[in-house]
Amino acid sequence: MLTGIPVSHGISIAPAVRLTHTTPTAQKPVVASVDVARELVLFDQSVEQTREQLDQLREQTNLQLGPEKAAILSAHLAFLEDPAFVGEMKSLIESQSIDAAAAVEQVADQFISLFESMDDDYMRERADDIRDVSRRLVRNLSGEDSSVYYPEEPFILVAWDITPSETLQLPIQNVRGIVTAKGGATSHAAILARSLGIPAVMGVGEQLMAEVDSGGLLILDGATGELYNQPDRDTLSRYQEKAALEAAERQAYEAMRDLPAETVDGHRVQLVANMAVPEEADTLVESGIEGIGLFRSEFLFMDRSSLPDEEEQFQAYKRVASAFGDKPVIIRTLDVGGDKHLPALALAQEDNPFLGFRAIRISLARPALFRVQLRALLRASAFGQLLIMFPMISHLEQLRESKAMLEQAKSELREEGISFDENITVGMMMEIPGACLQADAFAKEVQFFSIGTNDLVQYTLAVDRMNGEIADLYSYYHPAVLRLISNVIEASHRAGIWTGLCGEMAGDPLATKLLLGLGLDEFSGAASVMPKVKERIRSTTLEQAKQLAAHALTLSTVEDVVRFLKDETE
Amino acid sequence: MIEFQVTVMVEGGLHARPAALLVNRAAQSQSKITLNKGDKQADGRSILGIMTLGVAQGDHLTVQIEGSDEEHVAWAIQQMFHASS
Numbered sequence: 001m002l003t004g005i006p007v008s009h010g011i012s013i014a015p016a017v018r019l020t021h022t023t024p025t026a027q028k029p030v031v032a033s034v035d036v037a038r039e040l041v042l043f044d045q046s047v048e049q050t051r052e053q054l055d056q057l058r059e060q061t062n063l064q065l066g067p068e069k070a071a072i073l074s075a076h077l078a079f080l081e082d083p084a085f086v087g088e089m090k091s092l093i094e095s096q097s098i099d100a101a102a103a104v105e106q107v108a109d110q111f112i113s114l115f116e117s118m119d120d121d122y123m124r125e126r127a128d129d130i131r132d133v134s135r136r137l138v139r140n141l142s143g144e145d146s147s148v149y150y151p152e153e154p155f156i157l158v159a160w161d162i163t164p165s166e167t168l169q170l171p172i173q174n175v176r177g178i179v180t181a182k183g184g185a186t187s188h189a190a191i192l193a194r195s196l197g198i199p200a201v202m203g204v205g206e207q208l209m210a211e212v213d214s215g216g217l218l219i220l221d222g223a224t225g226e227l228y229n230q231p232d233r234d235t236l237s238r239y240q241e242k243a244a245l246e247a248a249e250r251q252a253y254e255a256m257r258d259l260p261a262e263t264v265d266g267h268r269v270q271l272v273a274n275m276a277v278p279e280e281a282d283t284l285v286e287s288g289i290e291g292i293g294l295f296r297s298e299f300l301f302m303d304r305s306s307l308p309d310e311e312e313q314f315q316a317y318k319r320v321a322s323a324f325g326d327k328p329v330i331i332r333t334l335d336v337g338g339d340k341h342l343p344a345l346a347l348a349q350e351d352n353p354f355l356g357f358r359a360i361r362i363s364l365a366r367p368a369l370f371r372v373q374l375r376a377l378l379r380a381s382a383f384g385q386l387l388i389m390f391p392m393i394s395h396l397e398q399l400r401e402s403k404a405m406l407e408q409a410k411s412e413l414r415e416e417g418i419s420f421d422e423n424i425t426v427g428m429m430m431e432i433p434g435a436c437l438q439a440d441a442f443a444k445e446v447q448f449f450s451i452g453t454n455d456l457v458q459y460t461l462a463v464d465r466m467n468g469e470i471a472d473l474y475s476y477y478h479p480a481v482l483r484l485i486s487n488v489i490e491a492s493h494r495a496g497i498w499t500g501l502c503g504e505m506a507g508d509p510l511a512t513k514l515l516l517g518l519g520l521d522e523f524s525g526a527a528s529v530m531p532k533v534k535e536r537i538r539s540t541t542l543e544q545a546k547q548l549a550a551h552a553l554t555l556s557t558v559e560d561v562v563r564f565l566k567d568e569t570e
Numbered sequence: 571m572i573e574f575q576v577t578v579m580v581e582g583g584l585h586a587r588p589a590a591l592l593v594n595r596a597a598q599s600q601s602k603i604t605l606n607k608g609d610k611q612a613d614g615r616s617i618l619g620i621m622t623l624g625v626a627q628g629d630h631l632t633v634q635i636e637g638s639d640e641e642h643v644a645w646a647i648q649q650m651f652h653a654s655s
Binding site for chain 2: 071074075078079081082083084085111114115118120122123126130304305306307309
C-alpha cells in the first residue's frame with residue numbers, strides 16, 4: 001500500500017495510466033556533426049507547432065474554465081516570443097552546433113535554476129511554466145505527438161507531477177482519479193480535482209512511479225490518501241464493496257437531496273458545508289447543500305508574496321456569494337498565524353503559534369489589512385446572502401473593535417455611493433473556552449455563534465492535535481467540551497440568536513443526535529458527509545434527541561460518552 | 571539615448587502580467603529598451619529577462635531607450651509605470 005495526501009475524497013477503482021514525459025534528463029551524446037541549417041528549420045517548426053497548440057488550448061480553456069486559467073497559457077505563449085528564450089536557443093544551435101533539443105534544454109535549465117533561486121514564491125513557481133513549455137518544444141521536436149493519448153475508457157491518472165497545461169488537457173469524462181508523486185492540496189491539479197469531484201491523492205513520493213505501471217489495476221481512496229497497486233483479491237473485494245456502498249449512499253442521498261433536514265416531529269435545522277476555495281462553489285451548489293457555514297478567506301492569502309487588494313478579494317467573495325444566490329454564505333475573516341507560511345504577511349516564527357499572534361489579533365493589529373477585507377466583504381454582500389464571522393475572539397473588546405471597524409467601512413462605502421447589504425449579519429467563532437464560558441455576554445452583541453470544535457478541543461484539553469504522542473487525548477466527546485458546547489447553545493437561545501458548529505464534529509454521524517438534542521441550529525461539515533447527517537436527523541424526533549443529550553451530559557468520561565452514543569445509534 | 575528612473579509601484583512587482591504589458595509595448599517600438607536593476611540588466615523585449623530581474627514593489631529601475639522613436643517610447647513607458655502605481 002502507498003499513501004499520500006488526501007486531496008479530493010471518493011473511492012475509485014480503475015486501471016492506471018501513467019502520464020509520461022519525454023525525460024529531459026536522458027542526455028543524448030553530443031553529435032559533433034549536426035546539420036545546423038536543418039536543426040534550425042526543425043526548431044522553427046517546433047516553435048510554430050507549439051504556438052498553435054497553446055493557442056488552441058488557450059481558447060478551449062477560456063471557454064471551459066474561464067479567463068483566469070487561460071492566462072497561464074498566455075504567459076506560455078509570451079515565452080515563445082522571447083528573444084532570451086527562443087532567440088538564445090537558436091544562437092546556441094548555431095554557435096555550438098548542437099541539436100535543437102539539447103539547446104532547448106540548456107536554455108530552459110538556466111531559467112529554471114534562475115527562477116528556483118529567487119526568494120519570491122510566485123517566481124519560484126514560474127520554473128514549472130518553463131518546464132511546461134520546454135517539454136512541449138522537445139516533444140514537438142522529436143516528432144512525438146505532444147497530445148498525450150488517453151484511453152477511451154475510465155482510468156486513474158498517475159504522474160510524477162502535472163503541469164498546469166496538462167491539467168487543463170485531461171479528458172475529464174474518463175478521469176476517475178488523479179495520483180501524483182509530488183504536489184499537495186493547493187496545487188492546480190488538486191483544486192481542479194476537488195472542483196470536479198474527482199478523487200485524488202497527491203504527494204505520494206518517488207515510490208509511486210517506481211511501483212505503479214500503466215494498465216495495472218489501482219485502488220484510490222481519496223478520503224484516506226491510500227493507494228493499492230494491483231490489489232489482491234481480498235482488498236479488491238473489500239473496496240468494491242466500499243465503493244458500491246458509497247454509490248448506493250450517494251443514490252440514497254440523491255433521493256434525499258431536496259428534502260429538508262427535519263426531525264420526524266418537524267424540528268428543522270440547517271445543513272451547510274465548509275468550503276476552502278471558491279472553485280468548489282459550483283459543485284456544492286449542485287449537491288443541494290443549504291449554504292456555506294464556513295468559507296475560509298485564507299486561500300486568498302496563501303502561497304503568494306503580495307497581499308490581495310480590495311478588488312481581488314471583492315471578486316472572489318462576490319463569485320461565491322452570487323453562486324449561492326439566496327442561500328447563506330458565512331465568510332470568516334482572515335484566520336492564520338505563525339504556523340502557516342504566509343510570505344505576504346511576514347509573520348514571525350513563534351514557539352507557540354496557536355496561542356500567539358493570529359486570526360482576529362492580527363486583523364486588529366493591522367487595521368489597514370482588516371479594512372480592505374471588510375470593505376471587500378461588504379461590497380460582495382450586495383450580490384448574495386453574505387454573513388461575516390470573526391475568528392478567535394476571546395475578549396469582548398475585540399468583538400466591539402471589530403464591529404466598529406465594520407461600521408467604519410460601511411460609512412466609507414455609503415459616502416462613496418457603493419451599495420452593500422445594510423443589514424449584513426455578523427457572528428463570531430466560539431473556539432476559545434473563555435469565550436464559551438462568557439457566551440451570555442457575547443450573545444448580546446452578535447447575531448450568531450459558530451462553534452469551532454477543532455480548536456475548541458485543543459484549547460479546552462490543552463492537546464496539540466498535530467502531536468501523535470497525545471492523539472488519544474484529543475476528543476470532542478470529552479465531557480468538558482460537551483458542557484462548553486451546551487453552554488454556548490443555551491446562552492445563544494436565551495438571547496434569541498442561533499448557534500452553528502463548523503468543526504469535524506458537525507459531520508460525524510455519531511454526534512448528530514447529541515448535537516441536535518443540545519439544540520444546535522446549524523451543522524457545517526464537509527459536503528460529502530452531510531447527507532449521512534441529514535439521514536440521522538430525519539430518523540429521530542427532537543424529544544428523543546433531547547433525552548439522549550441530557551443523559552450524555554451526565555456521563556463523566558470520553559469512553560462512557562462514546563459507548564453510550566454507539567449503543568443508542570445501533 | 572534617453573535614460574530615466576522609475577519606481578515600480580505595481581503590487582507584487584514585475585510579475586508575469588505587468589512584464590507582458592511592457593514587452594508588448596517594447597515589441598511595437600523601433601528602439602532598443604534596456605531595464606537596469608542594480609548591476610543586472612534585461613532586454614525590454616524579453617518577458618523572462620524582466621521577470622528574472624526579480625523586481626519587487628518599491629524597487630527603482632533605470633530605463634534606457636535608444637532608437638528612432640525613443641522619445642515616444644520613453645513617454646509611453648513612463649505612463650505605463652505611473653498608470654499602474
